Amino acid sequence: MNLLSQGVPLSWYLLLSALLFSLGVLGFLIKRNLITVFMSIELMLNAVNLSFVTFAHQWHAVRGQIFVFFVMMVAAAEAAVGVAIIIAVFRARATLAVDRIDLMKL
């Protein structure tokens, strides 16, 4: 017994997933703070997770759910590495504004 079987249609979940993903993209593009950008990436990953779970339930396939675990695991590892990089950048540059981190520019 869960929510899905009680008549919440599939498209609602997918719409929510798309909305979350778009918010993530938007945040990624327009925010300047590196930590916010990082959080936007996590948001995109979780939006994808949501659609994975939705389809797995719809097709009664367990593979989607396994994928979700993989994504969460990778996201955790990524968070560890990412935060470490952010700390290193902050120590070196004393700023977290993405626009100022542009040493690779020609």
Next chain:
Amino acid sequence: MNGNLNLWLVALFPFAGFLLNGILGRRFPKWLVTAVALLTPLASFALVLNASRFVFAGSPELNALPYVETCPVGWIHAGALNIDFSFVLDQLSLVMLLVVTGVGFLIHIYSVGYMGHEEGYARYFSYLNLFLFFMTVLVLAGNALLMFVGWEGVGLASYLLIGFYFKKDSAANAGKKAFIVNRIGDFGFLIGMFLLLANFGTLTFSEIGARLAANPAWQGGVLTTIALCLLLGAAGKSAQLPLYIWLPDAMEGPTPVSALIHAATMVTAGVYLIARTHILFDHAPFALAVVAIVGAATALFAATIGLVQNDIKRVLAYSTISQLGYMFLGCGVAAYSAAIFHLMTHAFFKALLFLAAGSVIHSLGGEQDLRKMGGLRRKIPITFWTMTAAVFAIAGFFPFAGFFSKDAILYAAFLQGPGGRALWFVGLVTALLTSFYMFRLWYLTFLGESRSPEIHPHESPWSMLGPLVILALLSVGGGWIGIERFAAFLSPSTGVRAAESGGPHLELVLSVAAVAVAFAGWFIADLFYRQKPAQPAELAKALPVTYKVLSNKFYVDEIYGATVVKPLFGFSKYVLGWVVDTGLLGGLAWVLGGAALFAGAILQRWQSGNLRSYAAWLAAGAAAVLLFMLVPWASVWPLSADLIWKAARH
């Protein structure tokens, strides 16, 4: 020896000497340099003597001359074309080898005395050994390509030795001139080889000879073209008209080099080439006539210039050109054995003339101007007597060597009908001029009173006088073998001479005429330079134009400069340099570089280094892919690809 003559060692010994002295010579003590430089040619000479002993003894293993030695490792094998490193010893190459290694060894000995105080002693001998290596390769080569290797190699050695005093501008320029003028001749040789390959499919001399012998009716046509191309090559190397201009300038090199390379051996390579390929020339009568005319014209032309030169080496240089003209004349009337005979005697007396001139120059501390010499007879008697033998030999006095060989050529020319008689007359006039300018040189150098009393000449060391004496003996007796026996010996490689119709009576008359003009030349020189020393200047005043033209060598260098060198320089500088190089190639490079810069200037805006702009492009790309997948019209593309695939299969 069991029939193995080890010909390859004849060439390799001097090469080893070149490597040793060339690489280690600067660290060697002087006596070791000398030892290496002398022993390697001596070893070659000994091998050649050994080979000739076998040949003359009629050794059973060598009964079938030519004796061929082929390197087991081939050189070029492509399709039907097979070219090997093969050395061929026959009568012709044996005579050449004896001259090259024998005279070459004598000149090496002489050089020890002459170059003893020079800087670059080891360098000099390494070049000289390198020359001997390439010259023996040239002589022994069994095919035209290997001969060409030697041909180019002696050109290289000649270039290096002419420019031996490379700190002097004139010497460096003379070296370059010799090399560049020789390239023109080499071009002819190369074209000739290409034509040989196209028409015979082989470059091996014996195979070409066999093919021609099988087709006696094959005359003229492409054979004439081939022969004329080879003649161009020979004219370049042997300093014939119109390519003779490099040889007088080549006198910038050390005197022993002039004796070895620019008198006795290398410059005769052209004659050797014609004798070696004589079967081709025999099938191309027109080319043969051209050879004769070029030879006679060169002989006369160079002799007239030689009349008024004042540098002792330049007189000898023009005399060399003139004598090479005789050899070409001999080849041109199909008297190849007479030409080779003259080549041999000329190697003796001209090497002697140069070496004696070197001894004179050495004793005067470097003075080469005839006008500043005189009265040296008592000061340097051995040089004087040896030089006298050479002067009598080149002038053609009986019984000196030059008489026999020159006489043989003139006689062969006389028998060739009316045209041949004209050539004979030109040769006779040249003999008169030769006799005159050689005795002029003799009188100005050795007789009369010294014109530079402040110089105290001294006789040269025995390392120089020894070769002089040996060569003097050869200049006197080198011709006594007589043309009949010499021709009979050479006949397997140069063909049998045409039956002579003259008879002994005619031969005697022509010989008397030749000796008479030699005496006439001596008499005129005696009149001008002993009895009435004021006469030459008066004559020059009476014929100012003639004298000016002659002393300026017919302005040939100036004419070539104006008609060939200057237009070439102009073409190179303006058309090739400015238009092609700067304009076309430079412009193209500039346009390409500019385009790359321009494209880069636009594309680099993408690489902003701004993380968010990269992310925006990424998102835009993802959106584009999504659009492509979702919008129905976009799926037209795979469909059309499918259609094209199907159409192609049908």
